[in-house]
Every structure is written in C-alpha cells, then in structure tokens.
C-alpha cells in the first residue's frame with residue numbers, strides 16, 4: 688500500500704498522456720521535446736514518477752528516433768493494437784510492429800474504442816494476449832458511462848469489464864498489468880470524478896484482483912485514474928492509497944501542464 692503523505696509509493700506512479708487523435712508526427716516531436724526539457728529543468732526524478740506518452744500510430748517512428756537519439760527518459764506506447772499478429776487485417780496494427788518501434792506500453796479497451804468501435808471484453812482479452820506475445824505492457828481501460836453511474840451499479844459494472852478482459856491471465860501478468868479506471872462521463876467533459884470516487888474504484892479493483900489471484904499479486908498491479916485530470920486535481924487524486932497514477936487526455940497536449948501533473952508530488956496535501 689502507499690503512504691502518499693510523504694511521497695513514498697510502493698508502486699512507481701505512472702503518469703500517462705494519451706494524445707488520442709491529436710498531433711501529427713512533426714507536432715509530436717515539438718511536444719515531446721518540450722515535455723522532456725520541462726521535466727529536465729524541473730530535475731524530475733523518473734524513479735519517483737514514470738512518464739509515458741501515447742501518440743497516434745503515425746508518430747511512433749518519430750518519437751522512437753527522438754527518444755533514442757536524445758536519450759530521453761520518457762517512455763511511450765500505442766493507443767491500440769490488433770489481437771492478430773499479421774495477415775489480411777486491413778488498417779490494423781500488430782503488436783509486433785509496436786515492439787519494433789520501441790513501445791513499452793499499449794492501451795487496451797480505451798473507452799473510446801469500446802464506445803465508438805464497439806470493442807468487447809472478449810476482444811480486450813485477446814488484445815492483452817497479443818500485447819504479451821510481443822513483450823508490451825497492456826494498460827487496460829475500464830469504466831462506466833453516466834447511465835450506469837446514475838443507477839449506482841458502477842463498481843459492479845467496472846469489475847465485470849475487468850474480469851472479462853483479464854480472463855485466463857496468469858498472476859505474473861496481472862502483477863505487471865496497468866489498469867486505468869476511466870468513468871466515461873468524466874472524459875473530455877471537464878467533469879472529474881472526485882478523489883474519493885477514484886480511490887473507491889481503485890480499491891474495488893485491487894480487492895477484486897486479490898480475490899481472483901492473491902494479495903501479493905494485487906499489491907503490485909498499478910491502477911490509474913483517467914477523466915479530466917490536470918495539474919490542479921492530480922495531487923488530490925493521487926492521495927488515494929490505491930491510485931497509482933493518472934491517464935491524461937486533453938491536458939497531456941500541453942507540455943507544461945502535463946509536466947506539472949508528472950510533478951504531482953508538489954501538489955500533494957501533507958498532514
């Protein structure tokens with residue numbers, strides 16, 4: 688467990704920026720350079736908070752060149768992958784390609800994939816398996832829409848998505864998995880789930896994992912919150928003892944704002 692008040696975390700916090708369908712490959716270079724410089728200027732300690740960006744597929748080669756060429760400590764991932772490895776799947780992207788591009792992570796089942804593209808838990812499960820075949824760490828996204836939240840069934844709904852998406856996964860894989868709780872009603876809307884909501888769900892997810900696997904495994908899984916996160920609320924969100932980071936959309940497109948989120952320890956409320 689964590690004791691956030693002194694900034695010491697058992698799990699290394701992950702500050703993840705999902706650029707969604709923003710930034711062409713030229714803009715990506717500018718944004719990433721500015722992010723890295725801002726973090727360097729602030730003497731960011733990456734061992735205290737890992738920083739990852741998730742650019743569009745078409746940016747990944749440029750991001751790889753910049754990260755390798757300038758020895759950046761920022762890591763990166765893709766926003767999706769195919770559950771297949773190769774073949775006649777027009778428009779799809781294999782995990783093999785992402786691994787070759789140096790990706791560390793890949794988002795799986797982002798709410799926009801689930802709602803706009805109708806992705807199911809079964810597909811997410813197959814995508815997680817594909818990610819593992821290629822040495823990528825999946826960031827599995829789960830979370831409820833407004834209608835579900837209004838019925839009060841949000842925990843049960845989200846845990847069902849979790850179970851369906853990780854069915855059959857070995858404990859070692861669960862330990863390295865990242866789960867991002869994104870209440871769909873709080874995404875890109877300016878609405879933010881309160882720190883209490885984020886902690887409630889993160890604790891429920893960890894308890895579910897402990898029941899499905901064991902306490903030691905569940906204690907290793909990193910659980911993020913996503914939904915209108917920004918510098919002004921990241922510190923409070925990360926006070927939750929089961930909340931191990933944030934998945935940031937809109938605010939990750941502003942290098943200074945995102946760097947400030949990565950430096951969330953400055954915003955922690957201490958006892």
Ligand SMILES: O=C[C@H](O)COP(=O)(O)O
Nearest residue numbers: 705874875914915936937
């Ligand atoms: O992937 C990020 C989440 O969808 C949150 O996006 P947002 O910060 O723009 O609300």
